[in-house]
Amino acid sequence: MTAEPTIVAGGGPGGMLLAYLLARAGLPVTLLERHRDFDRDFRGDSLHPWTLELFDRLGLSGRLLEQPHVPARRFRFRTGRGTVTTTDYGLLDTPYDYVAIMPQARFLDFLAAEAATLPTFELRTGAAVNGLLGAGTADDPVRGVTLRSGERIDAGLVVAADGRFSRLRTLAGLTAESQGATTDLLWFALPRHDDDPPDAAVDLFLGTRSYVGLLGGEDRWQVGLSLPKGGYPALREAGVEHVRREVAGLVPWLAGRVGLLTDLNDATLLSVDISRVPDWHRPGLLLIGDAAHVISPVGGNGILMALQDALAAANHLVPALRAGTVGTATLAAVQAEREPAIVSVQSRQVRIERGVARARERGRTIAPPAFVRLLMRLPAVRRRSARDNAYGPVPVHPTPELARELGLAPVPA
Numbered sequence: 001m002t003a004e005p006t007i008v009a010g011g012g013p014g015g016m017l018l019a020y021l022l023a024r025a026g027l028p029v030t031l032l033e034r035h036r037d038f039d040r041d042f043r044g045d046s047l048h049p050w051t052l053e054l055f056d057r058l059g060l061s062g063r064l065l066e067q068p069h070v071p072a073r074r075f076r077f078r079t080g081r082g083t084v085t086t087t088d089y090g091l092l093d094t095p096y097d098y099v100a101i102m103p104q105a106r107f108l109d110f111l112a113a114e115a116a117t118l119p120t121f122e123l124r125t126g127a128a129v130n131g132l133l134g135a136g137t138a139d140d141p142v143r144g145v146t147l148r149s150g151e152r153i154d155a156g157l158v159v160a161a162d163g164r165f166s167r168l169r170t171l172a173g174l175t176a177e178s179q180g181a182t183t184d185l186l187w188f189a190l191p192r193h194d195d196d197p198p199d200a201a202v203d204l205f206l207g208t209r210s211y212v213g214l215l216g217g218e219d220r221w222q223v224g225l226s227l228p229k230g231g232y233p234a235l236r237e238a239g240v241e242h243v244r245r246e247v248a249g250l251v252p253w254l255a256g257r258v259g260l261l262t263d264l265n266d267a268t269l270l271s272v273d274i275s276r277v278p279d280w281h282r283p284g285l286l287l288i289g290d291a292a293h294v295i296s297p298v299g300g301n302g303i304l305m306a307l308q309d310a311l312a313a314a315n316h317l318v319p320a321l322r323a324g325t326v327g328t329a330t331l332a333a334v335q336a337e338r339e340p341a342i343v344s345v346q347s348r349q350v351r352i353e354r355g356v357a358r359a360r361e362r363g364r365t366i367a368p369p370a371f372v373r374l375l376m377r378l379p380a381v382r383r384r385s386a387r388d389n390a391y392g393p394v395p396v397h398p399t400p401e402l403a404r405e406l407g408l409a410p411v412p413a
Helices: 013-024 049-057 104-115 167-171 232-238 240-250 302-323 328-362 370-375 379-391 400-406
Strands: 006-009 029-033 070-072 074-079 082-088 099-101 121-125 129-133 144-147 152-154 157-160 183-191 204-206 211-216 220-228 268-271 285-287
Touching: 006 013, 006 144, 013 029, 013 104, 013 121, 013 302, 013 400, 049 302, 049 379, 082 379, 104 121, 129 167, 157 167, 157 302, 167 285, 183 232, 183 328, 211 240, 220 240, 220 328, 232 240, 285 328, 302 328, 302 400
Parallel strands: 006 029, 006 157, 029 121, 074 204, 157 285
Antiparallel strands: 070 099, 074 082, 129 144, 144 152, 183 220, 183 268, 204 211, 211 220
């Protein structure tokens, strides 16, 4: 075992899970989170069946699902021509035949508390990284970080899991390349009523100029209104009443409460990005999650991809850290395993983005083509869509070696 800990910078889903897995394997790990806590709004609240199955094997799913959450069993497009169910998780052969919509802060608090029971885990909040120790070259690998406070922390390996605006990625001289997003989203919250549709938790309501995405919570809806990339100044000029009309027009049962949005300053602009870094590593440094690749929020794949990055990284890093030999080949193997899935997800998202842009430019309804609507009537097609979304295009599983290290329950027969 290396004497120095692995530093994971960023306490989002990917960083938190990787730190937990390393500590559960008995390896020293320090998780650095620049915020003081996790009590803030996130836009990704989706825990997919793959995630719930992994937590089941870790012995954590029971306690996790004691946390308040909303189960979403279908994903639908709602259009003026009717409703198209594209994904039916209820058709999957798993006890977790749904997506659990759980506030990300609650999920992170849960996993941080579980990790805190492990003797080799350390969480440091309010710890903002502002420098790397080492140039990240073969002759001078990254060997730790410096904090804004001036403190220096040595490490055997540094993992950047600090999000789409990764400070560590910038410090390492790595750049994310855009794949071509055409949409931004204006996010705000509205209260949930008892008589609201119970099954609209992850639906998209499609119109001619825009669409509305809903993310259901226990007592509120997160509402995302689409706008053209760079269209926020025009939206501000149109004013909050324009936003109310768009949302009420696409989701009529929200019309009676859109007036609760009284100021655009109460909404958040999310600049949609689809990008990835050509090289996810430098000697002594590995990027995972949004630091390595940014996924569009439409489809809710971002958390799933980050968590699968974390498991893939643990598969490779645990034996290497145990042997004290985390070389470039090990870091490259993580990227080689995960990159095909990321390319697949992003390519599909870019195609959707381009279709939305074409429909917007031509004044047509943003909707699936007729042949897709026809195909989605077939349960087998909806099941395949559910499987692809639930597990990702290239699912990750613990290696037998990691499973033994973690004491995982066997895979159900």
